[in-house]
Amino acid sequence: MDIEGFTKELQKTIKPYRQDHTRYAQLPAVGHTREEIIQEMEDLFAREEPRWREGKVSGAVYHGDENHIAFQNKIYSINSQSNPLHFDVWPSATKFEAEIVSMTAHMLGAGFTQDEIVGTVSSGGTESIMLAMKTYRDWAKDKKGITEPEMIVPTTAHAAFDKASQYFNIKMIRIPVGSDFRADVAATKAAITPNTIVIVGSAPPFPHGIIDPIEELSELAMSHGIGFHTDACLGGFLLPWAEKLGYPVPPFDFRLPGVTSMSADTHKYGYAAKGTSVVLYRGREMRHYQYYVTTEWPGGLYFSPTFAGSRPGALSAACWAAMLSMGEKGYLDAARGILETAVKIKQGIRNIPELKVLGDPLFVIAIASDELDIYAISDVMTQKGWSLNGLQQPPAIHIALTQRHTQPGLAEKFLQDLAEAAGYVRAHPDMQGSMTPIYGMSGNVAFKGAVQEFIKGMIDMMFDV
Numbered sequence: 509m510d511i512e513g514f515t516k517e518l519q520k521t522i523k524p525y526r527q528d529h530t531r532y533a534q535l536p537a538v539g540h541t542r543e544e545i546i547q548e549m550e551d552l553f554a555r556e557e558p559r560w561r562e563g564k565v566s567g568a569v570y571h572g573d574e575n576h577i578a579f580q581n582k583i584y585s586i587n588s589q590s591n592p593l594h595f596d597v598w599p600s601a602t603k604f605e606a607e608i609v610s611m612t613a614h615m616l617g618a619g620f621t622q623d624e625i626v627g628t629v630s631s632g633g634t635e636s637i638m639l640a641m642k643t644y645r646d647w648a649k650d651k652k653g654i655t656e657p658e659m660i661v662p663t664t665a666h667a668a669f670d671k672a673s674q675y676f677n678i679k680m681i682r683i684p685v686g687s688d689f690r691a692d693v694a695a696t697k698a699a700i701t702p703n704t705i706v707i708v709g710s711a712p713p714f715p716h717g718i719i720d721p722i723e724e725l726s727e728l729a730m731s732h733g734i735g736f737h738t739d740a741c742l743g744g745f746l747l748p749w750a751e752k753l754g755y756p757v758p759p760f761d762f763r764l765p766g767v768t769s770m771s772a773d774t775h776k777y778g779y780a781a782k783g784t785s786v787v788l789y790r791g792r793e794m795r796h797y798q799y800y801v802t803t804e805w806p807g808g809l810y811f812s813p814t815f816a817g818s819r820p821g822a823l824s825a826a827c828w829a830a831m832l833s834m835g836e837k838g839y840l841d842a843a844r845g846i847l848e849t850a851v852k853i854k855q856g857i858r859n860i861p862e863l864k865v866l867g868d869p870l871f872v873i874a875i876a877s878d879e880l881d882i883y884a885i886s887d888v889m890t891q892k893g894w895s896l897n898g899l900q901q902p903p904a905i906h907i908a909l910t911q912r913h914t915q916p917g918l919a920e921k922f923l924q925d926l927a928e929a930a931g932y933v934r935a936h937p938d939m940q941g942s943m944t945p946i947y948g949m950s951g952n953v954a955f956k957g958a959v960q961e962f963i964k965g966m967i968d969m970m971f972d973v
């Protein structure tokens with residue numbers, strides 16, 4: 509498919525309701541009835557629900573059980589007016605947030621160190637990561653006088669670190685991963701300069717799900733007096749339970765003395781509604797560099813712990829409620845189901861000729877092929893109703909397993925569809941994946957700019973009514 513054809517297909521995916529739903533470019537002259545709006549909403553919901561409900565989507569909906577969703581919705585509706593910015597009006601929100609942070613910290617090793625592990629609630633993994641990077645920038649400037657800060661980040665770490673580098677003017681030093689997809693410790697050591705403020709490792713990174721050598725990296729950071737951030741956005745609420753279940757989980761949390769901050773997403777395997785995450789620090793002093801405080805503003809003394817001003821207290825309430833309702837046993841049982849499904853799926857993929865699992869991951873499974881166009885396989889999977897993530901360098905796709913995938917028969921269905929997709933592409937050697945040319949271009953320095961422009965055009969498309 510050429511770029512023009514691809515753009516047309518993309519438009520259909522991004523704006524599927526143009527044909528049969530009214531577009532509102534301006535306010536309606538008179539408001540619609542609530543019943544009408546609810547009806548329209550339910551119609552849209554019904555069209556989108558089956559794919560994620562049935563477990564056809566990688567990641568995205570991590571719990572998704574009907575009763576759990578109804579419970580989250582009920583908690584949200586009780587708290588929909590709450591805003592922790594007004595702590596005097598809604599001290600309940602402040603209580604929820606303090607307890608979310610403390611429960612998360614204790615799950616991630618707070619009880620095993622003399623240091624106090626503290627943090628804040630944020631809106632998601634990206635915000636937690638960006639807050640931590642801003643914190644290191646301000647800490648290093650204040651404590652060490654570093655004005656041209658650098659961060660050392662494995663290539664597999666989440667794009668949010670690059671975003672932080674761009675937003676906060678921190679020079680990004682990317683270090684490679686080895687053939688096992690883990691961050692290269694020697695390359696990290698070689699990249700340290702007097703301007704290094706933080707080293708990053710992920711538990712696990714998004715692309716291949718293979719946990720970085722956090723112990724070695726954090727020791728390296730500690731020996732140089734540098735911060736170390738473990739990005740456990742994806743694994744924070746799963747790895748502690750995987751470890752208890754006896755899976756091979758290398759140390760990654762505050763039990764390691766060199767880990768000075770962490771991010772862990774409650775809205776992923778914490779099973780809270782979308783819109784919350786936790787960022788944690790070793791010690792209150794570090795956390796102070798995250799806060800915003802002004803004493804000069806005519807609007808009064810003002811402060812906020814994170815980037816936002818007003819915040820959705822209802823999401824913190826729902827997060828707190830999710831954690832309380834799951835409890836340790838709930839998280840352990842959920843992890844067991846996901847990890848057992850992963851074992852089944854990894855084994856099944858290894859039985860499909862031409863396909864391979866990259867490394868030996870626990871619950872995010874990246875699939876590649878030396879012979880077939882993996883993006884073409886992904887297209888066939890899309891036709892079969894699946895929504896998988898495309899990866900690059902090397903070309904691959906992945907599925908992040910959630911509770912949705914533990915439904916009876918789902919793993920078998922995935923493997924059957926994947927085997928059929930591989931068979932189809934094998935039988936059609938000329939078939940090219942729709943993403944193949946784009947990924948081909950993005951890996952080529954000469955075309956990087958063109959791909960960036962293409963993506964910006966796609967974002968524009970999203971905001972076209």
Ligand SMILES: Cc1ncc(COP(=O)(O)O)c(C=O)c1O
Pocket residue numbers: 632633634635637666668710712713714739740741742773785
């Ligand atoms: C390892 C990792 N870090 C950070 C993030 C960013 O999280 P969010 O999408 O909530 O901003 C993700 C998202 O998948 C992730 O997998």
